[in-house]
Amino acid sequence: xxxxxxxxxxxxxxxxxxxxxxxxxxxxxxxxxxxxxxxxxxxxxxxxxxxxxxxxxxxxxxxxxxxxxxxxxxxxxxxxxxxxxxxxxxxxxxxxxxxxxxxxxxxxxxxxxxxxxxxxxxxxxxxxxxxxxxxxxxxxxxxxxxxxxxxxxxxxxxxxxxxxxxxxxxxxxxxxxxxxxxxxxxxxxxxxxxxxxxxxxxxxxxxxxxxxxxxxxxxxxxxxxxxxxxxxxxxxxxxxxxxxxxxxxxxxxxxxxxxxxxxxxxxxxxxxxxxxxxxxxxxxxxxxxxxxxxxxxxxxxxxxxxxxxxxxxxxxxxxxx
Amino acid sequence: xxxxxxxxxxxxxxxxxxxxxxxxxxxxxxxxxxxxxxxxxxxxxxxxxxxxxxxxxxxxxxxxxxxxxxxxxxxxxxxxxxxxxxxxxxxxxxxxxxxxxxxxxxxxxxxxxxxxxxxxxxxxxxxxxxxxxxxxxxxxxxxxxxxxxxxxxxxxxxxxxxxxxxxxxxxxxxxxxxxxxxxxxxxxxxxxxxxxxxxxxxxxxxxxxxxxxxxxxxxxxxxxxxxxxxxxxxxxxxxxxxxxxxxxxxxxxxxxxxxxxxxxxxxxxxxxxxxxxxxxxxxxxxxxxxxxxxxxxxxxxxxx
Numbered sequence: 001x002x003x004x005x006x007x008x009x010x011x012x013x014x015x016x017x018x019x020x021x022x023x024x025x026x027x028x029x030x031x032x033x034x035x036x037x038x039x040x041x042x043x044x045x046x047x048x049x050x051x052x053x054x055x056x057x058x059x060x061x062x063x064x065x066x067x068x069x070x071x072x073x074x075x076x077x078x079x080x081x082x083x084x085x086x087x088x089x090x091x092x093x094x095x096x097x098x099x100x101x102x103x104x105x106x107x108x109x110x111x112x113x114x115x116x117x118x119x120x121x122x123x124x125x126x127x128x129x130x131x132x133x134x135x136x137x138x139x140x141x142x143x144x145x146x147x148x149x150x151x152x153x154x155x156x157x158x159x160x161x162x163x164x165x166x167x168x169x170x171x172x173x174x175x176x177x178x179x180x181x182x183x184x185x186x187x188x189x190x191x192x193x194x195x196x197x198x199x200x201x202x203x204x205x206x207x208x209x210x211x212x213x214x215x216x217x218x219x220x221x222x223x224x225x226x227x228x229x230x231x232x233x234x235x236x237x238x239x240x241x242x243x244x245x246x247x248x249x250x251x252x253x254x255x256x257x258x259x260x261x262x263x264x265x266x267x268x269x270x271x272x273x274x275x276x277x278x279x280x281x282x283x284x285x286x287x288x289x290x291x292x293x294x295x296x297x298x299x300x301x302x303x304x305x306x307x308x309x310x311x312x313x314x315x316x317x318x319x320x321x
Numbered sequence: 322x323x324x325x326x327x328x329x330x331x332x333x334x335x336x337x338x339x340x341x342x343x344x345x346x347x348x349x350x351x352x353x354x355x356x357x358x359x360x361x362x363x364x365x366x367x368x369x370x371x372x373x374x375x376x377x378x379x380x381x382x383x384x385x386x387x388x389x390x391x392x393x394x395x396x397x398x399x400x401x402x403x404x405x406x407x408x409x410x411x412x413x414x415x416x417x418x419x420x421x422x423x424x425x426x427x428x429x430x431x432x433x434x435x436x437x438x439x440x441x442x443x444x445x446x447x448x449x450x451x452x453x454x455x456x457x458x459x460x461x462x463x464x465x466x467x468x469x470x471x472x473x474x475x476x477x478x479x480x481x482x483x484x485x486x487x488x489x490x491x492x493x494x495x496x497x498x499x500x501x502x503x504x505x506x507x508x509x510x511x512x513x514x515x516x517x518x519x520x521x522x523x524x525x526x527x528x529x530x531x532x533x534x535x536x537x538x539x540x541x542x543x544x545x546x547x548x549x550x551x552x553x554x555x556x557x558x559x560x561x562x563x564x565x566x567x568x569x570x571x572x573x574x575x576x577x578x579x580x581x582x583x584x585x586x587x588x589x590x591x592x593x594x595x596x597x598x599x600x601x602x603x604x605x606x607x608x609x610x611x612x613x614x615x616x617x618x619x620x621x622x623x624x625x
Binding site: 213215216218219220221222223224225226229233234237238240312313314315 | 401402403420421422423425426427429431433434435436437438446447449450451478479480494495498504
């Protein structure tokens with residue numbers, strides 16, 4: 001009974017169970033990370049030197065591979081020099097959760113290593129602005145064009161074949177071109193996000209517009225709505241909840257283009273922070289920055305979802321996520 | 322109680338006869354002349370409607386009935402202007418119909434209330450589309466809400482209403498525009514028997530009190546006889562008018578008339594027209610279905 005109540009085919013679980021599972025979805029990967037980090041016999045392919053012993057190139061705190069350590073240990077034992085000591089450790093690119101947790105905090109209070117560098121929060125703010133403008137410009141073009149494509153076959157036939165072609169072109173491929181046209185600062189970065197988002201946006205929104213029940217449009221026509229009013233008083237409000245959901249998905253899409261976009265021209269924003277920290281081998285801060293991107297993305301989406309529920313109360317609960 | 326003991330459906334009491342005379346003396350609202358509609362499909366042209374002719378007078382209640390595939394829906398959609406016709410004419414107040422317009426209200430079978438608008442705003446929609454001020458439209462909408470008995474639901478959204486309530490709102494939404502004719506495409510088809518009966522009575526009440534002509538499509542014979550002054554019987558493949566029956570059941574109508582001789586006679590005639598005694602050509606596919614029943618239960622285990 002206990003097991004079977006969790007595995008009912010295509011039926012939603014109780015709120016209580018959903019909460020548990022939702023937390024569990026985060027706890028599970030975290031547990032893997034904890035295991036790998038804190039249980040010495042799980043993975044740990046390196047040795048961290050605590051005493052160099054007779055090995056002349058060993059230093060305290062240095063990470064060496066286990067087989068190298070074993071070799072040197074055997075060497076020292078055979079030549080009866082003082083033996084090196086150390087404990088199992090993970091490679092430098094896999095910091096332990098507590099290091100990353102600390103870095104999440106210290107990242108914000110540590111001044112930048114370079115004089116003209118940016119603090120973590122400044123980098124983040126810069127990235128958020130890039131995303132905002134990229135998504136905003138894409139939406140200004142993509143939303144109206146998508147709705148028009150979904151409404152008028154003429155516009156759809158004239159546009160969509162080209163859009164279908166263009167969406168297969170990888171946005172980063174336009175990096176060099178964007179720099180040549182827009183310079184090396186924010187311009188090309190925003191352009192890459194626009195290119196990466198816009199073409200999908202047109203197609204997705206056109207499709208959403210087409211899915212509106214045609215009977216509603218017919219009802220509007222028999223009530224005397226002109227073509228212009230049909231668009232603004234029937235189609236637009238009719239698709240608004242789905243349009244809003246599409247925009248949320250597309251915003252996530254825009255986020256995924258962020259890092260590549262920021263590498264173009266002069267590296268900036270959170271990407272600059274990540275590459276800088278990686279250069280100094282502060283991998284705990286790299287992870288912290290990546291986690292912050294995730295938190296910002298998911299957090300933003302949750303806020304938008306809650307707002308959507310408020311905005312579209314009339315939408316049937318069955319359609320709600 | 323054989324069919325023969327029933328009077329002819331053509332027999333009318335003086336009262337009913339007088340009603341029809343009065344009705345026919347009223348002006349013609351809708352005139353359909355030689356209406357034809359062909360569809361182009363991959364298999365060639367399909368004739369959906371062929372030479373349809375009829376006239377509807379002001380404040381007449383016409384039901385359209387016929388077997389499935391007779392083009393009932395095509396007919397009403399053509400009248401609404403939602404589909405073009407191939408040849409012939411549809412005249413409303415002697416003016417030809419081109420495309421949809423507010424002079425022909427329509428109630429659909431599926432619930433087509435705008436889900437993003439409250440009940441009141443749904444009713445106001447048509448008025449606002451025709452540039453009537455919001456305050457004026459609101460006044461009208463409140464009046465109609467009272468008329469259909471849903472004033473308590475004025476701020477509810479359509480998904481909070483039952484099927485019957487939704488159709489009440491749909492009727493009000495169409496009528497608030499003061500159309501010349503109300504076209505109804507199986508409006509109660511999706512309702513359960515009880516709310517359907519309620520809605521039929523309600524519709525007759527509205528019709529009695531408002532200057533409106535109604536063209537109502539149904540496949541339910543009882544519904545057609547209960548509601549209509551005249552019943553337009555169509556036949557399938559191609560959709561043609563078979564007969565225009567004048568319903569001899571006196572008004573005001575009441576459920577008790579379902580077993581009156583006039584009612585049964587009309588129903589018998591409709592049955593005859595729609596389900597002829599000799600089997601109609603069935604589609605090939607359905608002819609090939611031949612169930613072969615095997616007994617799975619004990620011989621003594623009888624249910625009948």
